[in-house]
Amino acid sequence: MKDRVSPATVPLRKPAEVMRLSRMGAAFPTRLSFLPTLLRRLAAEGARVERTVWEIDRQGYGHAVYTVPLGGHVYSLVAVSTHLPDDQRSDRVIATAWDTAYVLYDGVPSAAECERICADAPRQEAARFDRRDLVLSRANKSVRLFQHVVDSLRAGQQPDRSRVHKTGYLMRTTAVYGNGKFGIGDRAWIADRAGLSGPFMAEMLTVWLIRGFTHDLVEHLGGATLDRGIKRYLGIGNATGLGMAPFLVSHPLLLDAWMQVRETALARARAVERLTDTERQRFATLSTRVACHLDGWTVADVGAMERIDRLRREWPRLMAEFDDAAMERSFPIDALICASRQYSVDLQELTVAFAIEPFGDLVDALTDCMASPFTPRIDPSMDLGTFRMALMCDWDWALALDYSSVKQSALFWYVSEEKLEPRLGRRYDEPGADRESPLDIARQVQALAHDLDKMRDASLAGFLEHHPEHRSAIRRVQTLARFPYAEIRDNLIAETCRPIDMLRCKLAFFGAARFDPKSDLWTRITLAQGAPLFDELDRADDWWLPVMGAA
Amino acid sequence: MKVARAELYAQTLRAGRGAGISLGLAEELAEAAPWLSTKGVEAMARMLYEADSHGVLEQMAARLDRIQMGQNADSLAVPLTLMQAVAAGRGFGVEMGKRRLKPAAAIARAKPGPVQVSKEAWTCLTRLAKRTFVPATDASRASGAGAGADGD
Numbered sequence: 219m220k221d222r223v224s225p226a227t228v229p230l231r232k233p234a235e236v237m238r239l240s241r242m243g244a245a246f247p248t249r250l251s252f253l254p255t256l257l258r259r260l261a262a263e264g265a266r267v268e269r270t271v272w273e274i275d276r277q278g279y280g281h282a283v284y285t286v287p288l289g290g291h292v293y294s295l296v297a298v299s300t301h302l303p304d305d306q307r308s309d310r311v312i313a314t315a316w317d318t319a320y321v322l323y324d325g326v327p328s329a330a331e332c333e334r335i336c337a338d339a340p341r342q343e344a345a346r347f348d349r350r351d352l353v354l355s356r357a358n359k360s361v362r363l364f365q366h367v368v369d370s371l372r373a374g375q376q377p378d379r380s381r382v383h384k385t386g387y388l389m390r391t392t393a394v395y396g397n398g399k400f401g402i403g404d405r406a407w408i409a410d411r412a413g414l415s416g417p418f419m420a421e422m423l424t425v426w427l428i429r430g431f432t433h434d435l436v437e438h439l440g441g442a443t444l445d446r447g448i449k450r451y452l453g454i455g456n457a458t459g460l461g462m463a464p465f466l467v468s469h470p471l472l473l474d475a476w477m478q479v480r481e482t483a484l485a486r487a488r489a490v491e492r493l494t495d496t497e498r499q500r501f502a503t504l505s506t507r508v509a510c511h512l513d514g515w516t517v518a519d520v521g522a523m524e525r526i527d528r529l530r531r532e533w534p535r536l537m538a539e540f541d542d543a544a545m546e547r548s549f550p551i552d553a554l555i556c557a558s559r560q561y562s563v564d565l566q567e568l569t570v571a572f573a574i575e576p577f578g579d580l581v582d583a584l585t586d587c588m589a590s591p592f593t594p595r596i597d598p599s600m601d602l603g604t605f606r607m608a609l610m611c612d613w614d615w616a617l618a619l620d621y622s623s624v625k626q627s628a629l630f631w632y633v634s635e636e637k638l639e640p641r642l643g644r645r646y647d648e649p650g651a652d653r654e655s656p657l658d659i660a661r662q663v664q665a666l667a668h669d670l671d672k673m674r675d676a677s678l679a680g681f682l683e684h685h686p687e688h689r690s691a692i693r694r695v696q697t698l699a700r701f702p703y704a705e706i707r708d709n710l711i712a713e714t715c716r717p718i719d720m721l722r723c724k725l726a727f728f729g730a731a732r733f734d735p736k737s738d739l740w741t742r743i744t745l746a747q748g749a750p751l752f753d754e755l756d757r758a759d760d761w762w763l764p765v766m767g768a769a
Numbered sequence: 770m771k772v773a774r775a776e777l778y779a780q781t782l783r784a785g786r787g788a789g790i791s792l793g794l795a796e797e798l799a800e801a802a803p804w805l806s807t808k809g810v811e812a813m814a815r816m817l818y819e820a821d822s823h824g825v826l827e828q829m830a831a832r833l834d835r836i837q838m839g840q841n842a843d844s845l846a847v848p849l850t851l852m853q854a855v856a857a858g859r860g861f862g863v864e865m866g867k868r869r870l871k872p873a874a875a876i877a878r879a880k881p882g883p884v885q886v887s888k889e890a891w892t893c894l895t896r897l898a899k900r901t902f903v904p905a906t907d908a909s910r911a912s913g914a915g916a917g918a919d920g921d
Contacts, residue, residue: 312910349773349882398775406774406803407881593800595859596793598834634909635902641909650903656792679834686827689793 225580226489228552230481234615237477239708243719244564245726246571249578249762250479253729253745255585256422259413260288261750261758267430271332274299278439281336284427285326289412293352293420294323295427296335299435307358309392309457309740311639316340318389318431322353322424324403342393342400343637349403353396353424357389357432360455364388364436371440382448383514383766386732386744388432390455394421409589416588417472418728429454429746446751451766453747456730459740460640463720464631467657470697470704471590476727477703479588480570483581487573488552490580498545500576504762505537508572511763517734525564532561536569575762594697594704596689598679602670605678605692608699609667616660617667619709627661628713630654642717642739659694660709666691731763770891771883777810778802780894787900788817794830800858801851803878807885812848814890817897829855832870837861841869 235241247254271283284295302317319339327335331350338345342356359365363377363385370377396418397405408414414423433449444452466473493501512530517523539557544550551573558569574581609617619626630643630651645651656662666688673681682689698705709715716738725733730743748764750757772780778799785795798813805813816822825846832842833856845852849865856863857875864873903909 398773398778401771401773401776401883404774404881404883593858596834597837599838632903633901634905635899636905636910638902641903643903643909648909649906650909653901653903655901656786662792679831679838682834683831686791686794686830689791689830690796691793693793693796 225486226491227482227485228488230478230485233477233612233702234707236481237703237705237707239706239716239719241563241567242706242723243716244562244567245723246568247726247729247731247762248480248483248571248574250483250574250581250585250588251727251729252416252418252588253422253426253749254758254762255416255582255588256413256419257426257749257755257758258582260286261755263288263413265755267427267752269434270294270326272434272438274435274438277301278435281332282431282434283327283332284430286423286427288423289414291324291411291413292326293423294326295424295431296321296323296327296332296339297428297431298336298339300340302358304361307361309358309390309459309742311393311459311461312637313392314342314344316342316356316392317358318356318428320353320355320357320424320428320431321347321351321402322355322420322427324350324352324408345400347401349401349407351402352408352420353394354400354402355391355394355421355424355428357391357428357454359389360385360387367436367444368439371436371442371444374442376445376448379448379766382451384516385455386451386747387429387453387455388436389428390457390742391425391428392457394425394456396421416585417476422728425454425456426746426749429749430752433751447766450748450751450754451764453744453749453764455742455744456725457740457742458721458725460631460642460717460721462724463717464640464655464657466706466720466724467659467710470594470694471592471701473706474701474704475588475590479584480574480727481703483574483577483584484555484570486580487577488549488555490551490577491548493545493550497576498542501540501545501572504572504575505540507763507765508568509533509537510765511731514765515732519735522733522735525562528562529564529568532565533568536561536565571762578759594693596693597696598677598682600678600696602673602676602678602681605695606670608695609663609670612698612702612705613660613663613667613695615707616663616709619660619664619712621658621661621664621709621711625713626709627658627711629711629715631657631710645711656690658709658711659691659705661711662688662691663695666695770886770888772886772891773883774802774879774881777805777884777886780891780898781813783898783901784814784817784894785897787897788820788823790817790823790826791830794827797830797855797858798826801854802858802884804854804857804876805884806850806854806879807887809848809850809854810884810886811890812851814893816847816851818893833859833863836863836870836872839872841866841871844868844870 267286269284274280279299282297298319306315321335321339367377414420540554558566621627630645632650632654634641643650669685718735718738725743730745732744734742748761782795782799829847835842853876862873862875
């Protein structure tokens with residue numbers, strides 16, 4: 219841990235509170251999220267993006283290459299743009315063609331490598347890739363906005379600001395693959411490199427570069443320059459579905475690390491006794507920005523819109539309590555967090571992100587702890603008494619549920635043979651539950667506890683010899699005892715489970731905002747909205763919750 | 770053929786589940802991916818594919834528990850290279866003593882980069898992995914994530 223100074227802190231929020239789906243599904247991006255972390259790093263290094271190849275024709279098809287140095291290495295985005303018939307444009311994993319395809323390449327690709335990538339990247343999952351290909355992605359044009367922007371520029375005008383505001387991006391990625399998929403480089407290959415050692419850094423670099431390419435492409439097609447304020451507001455869209463949700467279950471130590479970092483940052487902010495004038499000023503500015511952001515965040519989903527509306531009503535009320543006098547009292551952030559508890563969970567989580575934002579000096583170094591070099595390991599030498607204690611302390615909620623009831627076992631997670639698309643089935647209405655993915659963690663732990671109850675005077679190793687089927691659950695229980703934020707503390711097969719809560723939590727850690735849920739299963743989001751453009755890395759520290767025309 | 774270590778991890782986990790071994794063992798085999806040699810992958814794929822070997826694989830996990838606790842354990846009909854990779858995934862090592870398996874230093878991780886696997890081994894793993902996939906139906910397709918809002 220590079221963060222050697224130990225600032226004052228208060229106790230962290232308890233995992234039993236933080237790790238509930240309803241709260242995870244209310245998460246907001248923070249300055250600790252991965253994309254802002256990456257951009258601060260690029261800025262600190264004085265990195266410059268160069269467009270070294272632009273072989274794009276008048277219709278906008280062809281390829282381009284962008285290179286950027288980071289941590290002593292050079293990376294290149296190879297962007298390939300091809301014609302896509304309108305009826306093939308789809309957000310789904312089962313799509314087979316896209317407007318654009320991308321590879322983040324380790325180094326600068328030769329002409330032959332470019333040729334290979336141009337041939338293979340548009341095929342995505344159907345092709346095989348090389349270890350120097352670090353990330354594979356694709357993006358489709360936003361039908362709502364892309365052509366409008368091109369047409370406006372061609373007519374010598376800037377695009378309609380309200381339409382830019384409504385969509386917020388020119389293209390939407392529908393997958394960003396890293397870590398070995400389809401033969402691309404394993405994360406282990408780059409995990410020790412400065413700048414890419416944090417989680418999803420290569421993926422974040424890719425989406426930020428893609429966003430810049432989408433700007434260049436509309437300017438190329440429109441034959442004119444986009445207004446800088448508009449351009450900055452155009453992030454990169456993303457459609458994310460179920461496939462992202464199991465990651466949080468299959469990477470418990472990463473989940474713990476992310477939560478520990480955010481909760482530690484919050485605890486440090488709460489332990490600040492007095493705000494400086496600069497910090498007070500900053501909070502005042504951010505308070506207005508949050509209100510503007512909420513005002514501009516409009517979605518079609520009725521339930522999601524109701525939540526945003528409530529946030530719009532609650533935010534000014536909370537801010538009325540966080541006035542100049544409140545900010546001058548001792549421990550004002552702690553008081554703010556306490557005050558937020560009388561409002562919705564959405565507001566509480568927004569307040570967490572708000573409370574952390576001005577304290578870069580205090581919290582930014584914590585992002586070095588976002589990655590975990592460890593993997594969960596079983597300890598067969600643990601005595602049964604200690605193990606039973608861990609079960610009772612951390613899993614009481616799971617042991618209390620009745621998984622034979624329809625309500626507590628209504629859903630099953632599975633992978634479809636159709637392009638391996640992850641799906642969620644209804645156990646009592648659909649076939650396939652015999653092949654369900656093991657996301658029924660709570661049920662597994664209860665089954666373990668049940669068999670353990672029948673076991674007397676044996677060691678854990680002895681128990682495992684009789685019950686090898688509980689090896690996985692035992693490891694999870696032991697992991698949670700050491701890493702308290704490693705598990706979602708909800709039944710993921712219950713009728714009430716909403717995968718979108720898991721997606722939002724993970725996407726907020728990426729730095730996504732403007733969540734636009736399309737069902738309980740998938741959401742659209744915007745990344746890098748308000749983020750610095752390629753030539754603006756000197757302002758990489760202040761774009762939390764973007765507002766059009768700000769900064 | 771060459772596969773990324775992360776691909777080997779994912780394929781092994783699915784293959785283990787498809788083969789019907791315990792989830793915990795499937796996870797431990799998958800976590801051996803960074804340490805597995807070409808021969809280790811072959812041995813693992815063969816043992817997963819042959820249902821008769823599943824009991825031996827489960828015993829391997831139990832014996833590794835004993836070795837992890839510093840004890841010796843009876844030998845098993847599992848290639849040492851596979852056992853060492855699984856042990857390394859768990860953070861320790863194992864070696865063959867005069868007659869019994871005994872604790873040792875963990876073997877070194879393979880160099881980062883893809884691993885060479887035989888076509889036969891990969892085919893075995895792929896066939897087993899397929900057993901975890903659910904056949905598509907019109908209904909499941911229609912209710913999948915991303916459905917219903919294309920092209921806006």
